[in-house]
Structure formats: C-alpha cells, structure tokens
Amino acid sequence: MTVSSPERPYAIACDRNREPILAVLRECLPAQGRVLEIGSGTGQHAAYFSAAFPDLEWLPSDLPQNLAGISLWRQDAGKNCLAPVGLDLLADQLQLPQAEAVVCINTLHIVAWQGTRQLFAAAGKMLSPGQGVYLYGPYRYADRPLEPSNEQFDQWLKARDPASGIRNFEDLSRIAQEQGFALEADVAMPANNRSLIFRRAA
Numbered sequence: 001m002t003v004s005s006p007e008r009p010y011a012i013a014c015d016r017n018r019e020p021i022l023a024v025l026r027e028c029l030p031a032q033g034r035v036l037e038i039g040s041g042t043g044q045h046a047a048y049f050s051a052a053f054p055d056l057e058w059l060p061s062d063l064p065q066n067l068a069g070i071s072l073w074r075q076d077a078g079k080n081c082l083a084p085v086g087l088d089l090l091a092d093q094l095q096l097p098q099a100e101a102v103v104c105i106n107t108l109h110i111v112a113w114q115g116t117r118q119l120f121a122a123a124g125k126m127l128s129p130g131q132g133v134y135l136y137g138p139y140r141y142a143d144r145p146l147e148p149s150n151e152q153f154d155q156w157l158k159a160r161d162p163a164s165g166i167r168n169f170e171d172l173s174r175i176a177q178e179q180g181f182a183l184e185a186d187v188a189m190p191a192n193n194r195s196l197i198f199r200r201a202a
C-alpha cells in the first residue's frame with residue numbers, strides 16, 4: 001500500500017540563508033523563553049531554528065493560508081516547535097502573542113509599510129525592556145545607493161504590488177525608536193542582506 005503525503009512547501013533561499021541567520025540569532029536571542037516568528041513562510045526556518053535552540057519555544061506564524069504548509073515541516077520538528085498561529089501584520093488592532101523575542105525574515109518588504117508600523121507598535125506593547133526584534137532582509141540606506149541586485153528586486157516587488165518594496169533603514173529605525181526600541185546591531189549578511197537587531201529600551 002502506498003501512503004501519499006502532501007508535498008511540503010520549499011524555498012531554496014531558506015537553505016541558503018539559515019546558517020548565516022543562525023549565527024546572528026545565537027548572539028541575540030534569549031537563552032530561554034518563546035520566540036515569535038512573523039511571516040514564517042514555508043516553515044523551514046521554524047523547523048531548523050527550533051532544532052538549533054532546544055531550550056527555546058519557537059512559535060511560527062503567517063497568514064492563515066500558509067499554516068498547513070508550516071505544520072507539515074513541524075511534523076519532523078521537536079516539541080519546542082509550536083503549532084503555527086495566524087498572524088496578519090495588517091490586521092486592525094494587531095496584538096502579538098506573548099513571546100520573549102520576535103524574529104521576522106524577508107517579510108517587511110512584502111507587506112505594505114503599515115505592516116512594519118504595526119509590527120513595532122505591537123512589539124513595543126508585548127515585549128519587555130531588554131527584549132528584542134530581529135529583522136532580516138534587504139534595506140535601503142540614505143548614504144549609499146542600493147545594490148544593483150536589490151534595485152532590480154525592488155522594481156520587481158513594486159511591479160507586482162506597489163505597496164511592497166525594500167524599506168528604508170532610516171524610516172525603519174525611526175518608527176522602531178518611536179515605539180521604544182534602539183538599534184543594537186546592523187550586520188552585513190550574504191547576498192546584500194542585513195540583520196537588524198532592535199532592543200526595547202528600559
């Protein structure tokens with residue numbers, strides 16, 4: 001008898017970026033507690049990072065239509081990879097589930113700018129002083145031109161959805177600051193990406 005199982009969603013980018021991201025996460029995540037991942041996508045990162053951090057609980061989230069795929073990756077993950085929850089950054093009166101840290105990878109340039117505002121507003125309410133938000137993706141900086149590969153990517157994003165697009169680092173830092181976060185680190189990553197770590201001030 002053949003038992004068919006549905007195909008898991010897969011993104012090759014996750015295989016490429018998970019090790020460099022993990023190296024930065026090791027420096028900024030708490031030793032214990034719960035990490036809320038926003039925009040978990042396929043669920044590959046949730047499965048991988050939860051295995052890499054056995055003392056943390058990893059809570060994946062995304063739009064409702066992606067939760068089934070994340071659950072498929074979760075089948076092979078440890079118990080510390082929690083059942084994914086629906087989370088729309090553009091939801092009215094966004095509230096984040098309780099966690100000790102927030103991780104958001106390659107998502108803010110996909111969601112309209114209001115989603116970034118809401119992420120920091122909600123994280124500012126949910127996190128305690130000393131706790132942080134980790135962002136990964138491409139960013140535009142005022143003091144230098146965007147890399148050609150990212151300029152092309154930005155144009156492709158905007159042609160697909162004019163509300164999307166690579167975010168300005170300075171705008172992002174300003175709204176983070178308005179919600180009580182300070183930039184702790186801005187780390188260069190492969191393929192012209194960055195890791196940004198914002199920590200809630202006391």
Ligand SMILES: C[S@@+](CC[C@H](N)C(=O)[O-])C[C@H]1O[C@@H](n2cnc3c(N)ncnc32)[C@H](O)[C@@H]1O
Binds near residue numbers: 089111
């Ligand atoms: C480019 S994918 C990145 C997924 C994953 N983090 C990764 O690195 O492979 C962007 C993700 O943002 C999610 N997304 C889109 N709109 C969203 C919204 N309004 N709120 C939360 N997530 C959203 C998509 O469903 C998708 O999973």
